[in-house]
Amino acid sequence: MTIEPVAVYSTLLHEKFGLPRQAGLAGSLEGLVSLRGNWACADSLRGLEEFSHIWLIWGFHLNRPSGNRTVRPPRLGGNRRTGVFASRSPFRPNGLGMSAVEIVSIDFEKAEIKVKGADLADGSPIFDIKPYIPYSDSIPAASPGYTALEWKKLRVVFPEGIDRVFAPERLEALGQILSLDPRPHYQDDPQREYGLLFADRNIRFKVRDGVLEVLSFEERS
């Protein structure tokens, strides 16, 4: 079956490195769903203002669809293999992602939905948008499997002056993203410097003893 994007996603994160590993983890991170082609009109969205959340069905465009039957979830330390259908890994058959995100506002004229809490990278193609329906989508008592394991969050320390560059809500989103520990699961080298691209700035940081220290935030050259 052939599917075509109905919208495209824009946000401050352009690379895989630093992307929240699930929707809802960086609740303050905003992004924009812009309808495309035939769908780019107010009619397609009529009535969506009644809902607070939507589902995005989208493509992991930074990963190629994978033929691997097993993956190694970061939540399991990257050591244990599970079936691809027992994981939300981006390395999967048809490269389809699925995320519940909060609606911030809808611009019917521009056919745009501002959302927050998404785990999509900038430029991701969106193949469908559906309203979140609590009576069929929300199952609080569902067994979380290995996702019940605690994800130890980092304490984030920003350098002085960063609040002159980022507005408070952007800084909050950046703090959330960094607190999720973007490092590869197998690395724990306190000397190592990492760089994360956020809002066209190169955020350099180190991690030691559960504390992530931001070293610099220069403009992307």
Next chain:
Amino acid sequence: MTIEPVAVYSTLLHEKFGLPRQAGLAGSLEGLVSLRGNWACADSLRGLEEFSHIWLIWGFHLNRPSGNRTVRPPRLGGNRRTGVFASRSPFRPNGLGMSAVEIVSIDFEKAEIKVKGADLADGSPIFDIKPYIPYSDSIPAASPGYTALEWKKLRVVFPEGIDRVFAPERLEALGQILSLDPRPHYQDDPQREYGLLFADRNIRFKVRDGVLEVLSFEERS
């Protein structure tokens, strides 16, 4: 983008008529997810036994993908138009459905997952299977929009002898399906007879004053 089925769905409902309009509405209705091709092995499902629910991303194969920007949700009496992205209508851009279903059992050897509560018809192609993760998927406080409107359930009256044909759990599922009122929203003719195909039997019924009476349940000829 081209996507290929990873599995196929089998169940007792073969036609659109009578399909629950959302996952979870007919909680006793069972079905089977059978992995296909490269994915048909125990490895693909390894670890899924830790979870209680899965998402199916699947194709509305009984409807063709639609270019219409608006639809008329049955929940709104079929009179009010809403945007396709403000509805879960099967008439949608890429013909993709999304359903959270309960795992009944997993046969790793056969690469099959028995589930219940699905709203897929027999033969539906499945493009992805993901574990349900409550911390990111379950949003009980999400605003339900127009889906908060009460769906008036019918009282179902079965004829004598039907329990000799259907096992108790199948009869329960049939009762749930019928109680959801499968009639088109614009019809309320107490004289009219309807036929619903369930488990290869033609279930004939009438509806009057909120009571659905099953008239016969003959084998499909």
